[in-house]
Amino acid sequence: MIRVSAPGKLMLFGEHSVVYGGSCIVTSLDHRYVVELKEIRNEKIVIETPESRLVKILYEIKLSQVLNNTKYERPISFVQAALKSFCLQYGPIKKGLRISTNGPIASYGLGSSSAITVATIYALVNAFGINCSKREIFDLSYRAVIDVQGESSGFDVASAVFGGTIYYKNHGKIIENVQISSMPIVLAFTGNKVSTISYIQYVSALKNRQRHIINGVFDLIDQVVYQAKINIVEQNWWVVGELANICQGLLDSIGVNTMQILAPVYAARENGAWGAKLSGAGGGDCIFAIVDKPHRHQVENAIKKTGAEILAINVDADGVKLI
Ligand code: MEV
Secondary structure (H helix, E strand, O other): OEEEEEEEEEEEEOOOHHHHOOEEEEEEEEEEEEEEEEEEOOOEEEEEOHHHHHOOOOEEEEHHHOOOOOOOOHHHHHHHHHHHHHHHHHOOOOOEEEEEEEOOOOOOOOOHHHHHHHHHHHHHHHHOOOOOOHHHHHHHHHHHHHHHHOOOOOHHHHHHHHEOEEEEEHHHOEEEEOOOOOOOEEEEEOOOOOOHHHHHHHHHHHHHHOHHHHHHHHHHHHHHHHHHHHHHHOOOHHHHHHHHHHHHHHHHHOOOOOHHHHHHHHHHHHOOOOEEEEEOOOOOOEEEEEOOHHHHHHHHHHHHHOOOEEEOOOEOOEOOEEO
């Protein structure tokens, strides 16, 4: 049996502009997803996920159907797309397999789909003894995610593959490790999980209407990302906080903020955080604050009072690995 785990992710800087080839900084999270893969005698692939276990349904695909699959079923879509991407590269699978996925019950919008996709590809590659670089794992996984979602910058896939904290640009043409020893961060879930794709579409429509202005905003976000990269490496955390505030303002200008985001962001700032912003597509999901030790407790309490949930999850986690 092969067992693989891949990390979730936290977008730090660069959301939305990264969809158009801009840059971002993302850190991997110790909020891990597991894929188990076992050979079985039947000529089919049996897929089991936490959701399928709840409704007591086992999904089955005939081996001959893996490559023909174009209609993916919601709870297993990323596994199906990963299987297809693998077969497009290495040819049809000839042995029956049972694939089980597992992970934290609450995903908080922290990258479960990309982590499951990457872990499935990595498990397949290992099960069939294929010598494959992390770059190839990224390419195969990114193709699978695009196949399901239609649009994605791929930064979350890179985070699940490479782990650590990375600077990501131009749909993965540039992926660089950003060295950090620790990060003074408080992470919180707003309570509202959003559909990333609907926010990508919303921003895309705005960009079509206000092309020059939104391109200008994205250029500024790119400059923020570049400065954040330098200051994260140099551990100038108050500057990183200030850049978080600027980025939050730029994201407000493209209309992805909500009161559920603003309440914990302002609570953090008003209680001594160096800076705070949303993380991800907007609309909800998570926020983070950059906070020094003396203010941490006060900031966490203030965030909790807004109804958001503090998440005790470590950043800069390992990329995909056998366990
Ligand atoms: C979502 O976490 C971040 C977006 O930039 C989408 C993406 O990069 O694929 C909004």
